[in-house]
Structure formats: C-alpha cells, structure tokens
Amino acid sequence: MIRTLQQIFFKLPAIGIRPILIPLFGHNVPAGFPSPADDYIEGRLSLDEHLVPHKDSTFFVRAKGNSMMGAGIFDGNLLVVDKSLTPSSGDIVIAVVDGELTVKRFIKRGEKVILRPENPRYKEIELKEGQELQVWGVVTSTVKTFV
Numbered sequence: 001m002i003r004t005l006q007q008i009f010f011k012l013p014a015i016g017i018r019p020i021l022i023p024l025f026g027h028n029v030p031a032g033f034p035s036p037a038d039d040y041i042e043g044r045l046s047l048d049e050h051l052v053p054h055k056d057s058t059f060f061v062r063a064k065g066n067s068m069m070g071a072g073i074f075d076g077n078l079l080v081v082d083k084s085l086t087p088s089s090g091d092i093v094i095a096v097v098d099g100e101l102t103v104k105r106f107i108k109r110g111e112k113v114i115l116r117p118e119n120p121r122y123k124e125i126e127l128k129e130g131q132e133l134q135v136w137g138v139v140t141s142t143v144k145t146f147v
Contacts, residue, residue, distance in 0.1 A: 051141045057084035059137070061094060068092070068103055070118030077144050079103065083137035092139040097125055098132055103139065 052058045063077045071092055073079065079094070087093045089108040094101070095115060104115035104125065113133060115125040127133055 051080050051143075053140075054082050054084045057137075058082050058140075063103060063142075067117040067119050067122040068105075071105065073103065073118070073139075073142055074144070077142045079139050080141040080143070081137040082140050085138040085140070087135050087138050094136040094139065096132075096134040096136065097127070106135065 048055070059081050061079050061081060063073050063079055064075060066075055068074075073092070081094050085091075087106045089106065091106050092103065093106045093115075094103055095106070096102075097115065102115065102125070104117055107114040107116050113127045115127070117124065
C-alpha cells in the first residue's frame with residue numbers, strides 16, 4: 001500500500017525563507033590523532049546552499065531498514081532527494097515499484113532496469129515486463145545523526 005505524499009515527505013523546502021547561517025571553521029578536523037582546534041571562523045555556512053541546489057524540486061525523506069548500508073544509508077537517515085534529476089545508471093533513487101516505495105541503486109543496461117540494494121542480505125529487483133516503476137528522484141545527500 002502506498003502512502004500519501006504528505007505522509008511520506010519529511011518536509012518540503014520552504015520557498016522564500018532566509019537560510020540559517022552557521023559558523024564554518026577554517027580548519028579541517030582530523031579523524032585520526034586529535035590536535036588543538038583552530039578558533040578561526042572562516043565565514044558562515046548555510047547547509048541548504050550545499051545540500052539543496054534545486055530548492056523547488058528537492059524533498060527530504062527518512063530511510064527505513066538496512067538494505068542500503070553498503071552505500072552509507074542507515075535506518076533513520078534523512079535523505080535529500082532531487083526530483084529534477086534524471087537518474088543515471090549507478091545513482092541511488094527513491095522509486096515506487098508496483099505501489100511499493102523503496103530506496104535502491106538504479107542500474108540500467110540497455111532496456112533492462114535493476115534496483116540494487118547495497119546489502120548482500122537483500123535481493124535485487126529486476127523489473128520485468130508489466131511491472132510499474134516510478135522514480136521519484138535521485139538521492140543527492142544523506143544526513144546522519146549519532147545521538
């Protein structure tokens with residue numbers, strides 16, 4: 001059963017809303033051995049400027065399950081999806097197959113379309129004649145929380 005768009009979308013982008021500008025430090029943080037932080041603020045950064053290049057065609061949705069773990073997408077991650085992009089083979093997409101919503105890697109070989117999970121415990125979805133596929137958009141970013 002497919003849910004309504006209002007139930008699926010986390011939040012549609014607000015048009016005409018001023019972005020929140022957050023300090024951007026001019027020093028990269030090492031992920032290895034810690035070193036003293038540089039207190040220099042390079043400027044202000046608006047996440048929507050970096051994560052949402054096409055504001056009118058972008059939506060957010062939360063991932064559910066673990067079929068895309070190999071692509072770094074985990075249960076509860078917020079996915080940034082651009083519906084203005086035409087999916088290319090290898091892109092991660094939000095798709096509806098026979099009324100079921102899914103996030104998978106889009107693979108196209110000639111006329112053949114495969115939706116590939118990034119977890120070996122799940123099977124590929126190879127579209128067969130008569131199956132309905134709607135691609136809602138291409139996943140362009142993920143937002144993870146660790147709390």
